[in-house]
Amino acid sequence: MADHVIIQVRDAVISRLTSAVTAVSSRVYRSDEEPTDASLCPFLMVELAGDNDERIAINGGAVAGIPANLESIALTVMVHCVVKQDGDAEAAAYNLRRDVESALLGTVAALTLDGKVQMTTRLAGEPRQDSVGDQEAYKLALQFQMLIYHLESQPDSFSI
Numbered sequence: 001m002a003d004h005v006i007i008q009v010r011d012a013v014i015s016r017l018t019s020a021v022t023a024v025s026s027r028v029y030r031s032d033e034e035p036t037d038a039s040l041c042p043f044l045m046v047e048l049a050g051d052n053d054e055r056i057a058i059n060g061g062a063v064a065g066i067p068a069n070l071e072s073i074a075l076t077v078m079v080h081c082v083v084k085q086d087g088d089a090e091a092a093a094y095n096l097r098r099d100v101e102s103a104l105l106g107t108v109a110a111l112t113l114d115g116k117v118q119m120t121t122r123l124a125g126e127p128r129q130d131s132v133g134d135q136e137a138y139k140l141a142l143q144f145q146m147l148i149y150h151l152e153s154q155p156d157s158f159s160i
Contacts, residue, residue, distance in 0.1 A: 002156040005148050006075055012113040013077055014046050020103035023096055041084040042096055049076040070159060073148040081140040089138035097140050104144060116158055118147040
């Protein structure tokens with residue numbers, strides 16, 4: 001059985017960022033994998049931040065064996081750009097943000113995660129600065145919303 005559509009979308013985001021953001025290469029992590037080793041910077045961390053659901057009647061249950069409702073899930077995904085370096089970590093974090101935005105918003109394939117979602121929208125960004133020893137640390141969180149459709153009886157399959 002396939003993973004829930006939300007996990008499939010999270011994994012598609014990680015895959016897209018891993019292949020498209022050359023500054024981090026394979027250093028794109030899930031929120032439960034966030035590294036503590038500063039030598040792995042810069043890196044990206046992908047976090048699921050909740051979802052809202054709207055049910056849309058598609059046949060009112062009139063036909064046996066056909067689901068009555070389509071679910072429209074507005075999934076919030078956070079992408080954290082983490083940089084620790086000597087010098088201008090803020091500029092490095094914003095340049096990483098530019099690459100993330102290009103990877104997730106730059107083409108139709110990116111906006112739809114190759115057909116998994118109906119649309120990706122950037123909602124917000126939140127910068128946070130810190131210092132670690134002699135190095136400047138900067139963590140920039142980007143908030144995206146991804147719209148997913150699936151039949152209510154099939155939480156592991158996407159629908160148009």
